[in-house]
Amino acid sequence: MAALKDVAIIGYAQARNERQAQATEVQFLFPVINEALEMSKIPRREIGFTCAGSCDYLSGQTFAFVMNLEAVGAWPPISESHVEMDGAWALYEAWVRLQHEDIDTALVFGSGKSSPGNPAEIYPLQMDPYTLTPLGFDPVSSAAIQARALLDAGKVTERQMAEIAARSRRDAMKNPYAQVTGEFDVDELLAQPYVTAPLRKHDLPPISDGACAVVLATGDKAREVCERPAWIRGIDHRIEAHQPGMRDLTTSRSTRLAGEAAGVGSAPIEVAELSATFTHQEPILREALGLGDQVAINPSGGALSANPVMAVGLARIAEAAKQIVEGGRRRTLGHATSGMCLQQNLVCVLEGEQ
């Protein structure tokens, strides 16, 4: 859907991603929320709506997300909501909420602490409880099936996948929040054994503990507090069938539809931050969004250099906003995904004013 009322990103912050944070989720969220609010110059008590994205399964406790409100400050009482999804969908809800015009600011955050559990055993719980969960069908195995379909179709090679990993880790050296960084030789990466064939370790995202917060404001309010707001020009999300065997895994129809609805193709995109959590998903997303070689993909290092589940998609949007607010870019894109093998996808197009 094209944007109805002008809404912009005017503040953002991320936690430094860690393999195993010593702090609790609410402890590492606290400075992130403070930093995003500080950047936005909106006093905490003036925020009209707060929306969070997190996953109780990661915490292993029902209503664990309520504790994260400690990091927001919920007294005097605030108006807030939560999605059991990546923070990018919390941003979508806040964007819809701002369309009502009775408030002009919103705080959005996503957070996740994956380290205490075993993702290979926890994630199958989100699958079809009758035909997939009992098989323990885990995200790496499903991603590997998708990668095989892509390799069989001749749409990508294992070398191209390793090159994507090497580029992401190299770019991540400039990202203070990244977790897996450095110079890697593609031949050496390809000499590594498969973890789950045809995926090697470098094809997988790291396990990360992390958080991201974003502050939104409407029209005049955004201009009042921010020199160069990142305007949300289009935002949309689409979902496909939950059975992976009922989709063509070598393409992403939902990403294409979301991209079309968000207006990706109506003007050139300079930078795209894609939630490609596995190397082979980057070419699928590029194709679905029609992003050519002139588009810079994941200059932050992307999800391959840090994968804070429930925050990684919002972090892509924050990075895309940063390219406009701090980098002076004209038009960028943030993408988030949910479910296995890119089942559900959200596309957010951002623009700076000339």
Place this chain on the structure above:
Amino acid sequence: MQCVLLGAVTELRATTHTIEFPYTRTLGPVIGSFFTGLRDRRILGIRAGDRVLVPPLEYDPETGDALKPDFVEVGPAGTVTSWSWVTKPTRKHPLDRPFGFALIRLDGADTAMVHAVDAGSIDRMQTGMRVTPRWRDERKGRIDDIECFVPEGGAA
């Protein structure tokens, strides 16, 4: 274990608490029929227009329309359309030794279902290979009534 409370030494009591969901539920006319079929060593798909969906869904994923419970027996053998090779199974996986997770399009079906393939070695796995189910002796109407699939013409 002991703890000190207001200067007095108190024995801590341990109790065992089992979390349970003490209710049963129906799986409905579609998934229920599918699992009843598995118990009887039959694999059922559902018609959705010209296509046969396996596992069956209550709705057409293309249109969202409700589907009539019009079942078709498929398989039991099928063709692997894509696969991965798990070298270190988790305790939640169907097999405790290296195996393939595969998308298997059963004969007569237009979609593929996820299941494990006990091929013994990655060298025996390939896209397009033929597989057939290995049924459990005691079946309960669950997806794992099929213990796994095995290469056609000889188990691993």
